[in-house]
Amino acid sequence: MGNVKPFGLEKLFTGVIINSSQINISQVKQVLIGKFGELDYESNAIDFTHTSYYxxxxxxxxxxxxxxxxxxINP
Structure with a gap:
């Protein structure tokens, strides 16, 4: 049987989809930094073309x- 134990701290990451003709990614980054603190990784832009859903x-x-x-963060 499993043992109950507290969770350790975890890495917070997120994915963001934007319309690059309407929103500047630097504005989004500033909001994220204001809410969650300093970034340690930022990907390059990835064209989101595999679906037209959005x-x-x-x-x-x-x-x-x-x-x-x-x-x-504490999960």
Whole structure:
């Protein structure tokens, strides 16, 4: 049988999809940094073209970015 134990601190990461013609990724980064602290990883823009699911609501062209944060969090 398993043992119950507390969780350790974990790495926080997120993916963000933006319309790159309407939103500047630096604005998004500043919001994320303000909420979660310093970044320790930022991906390059990844063209989000494998589905048109979000195009009606968000427009095009869509890009995806991934970020992770230096400070570990309590899950």
């Amino acid at each position: 195009a009606k609501e968000m427009g095009e062209p869509l890009c995806k970015y991934f970020f992770s944060f230096k400070k570990l």
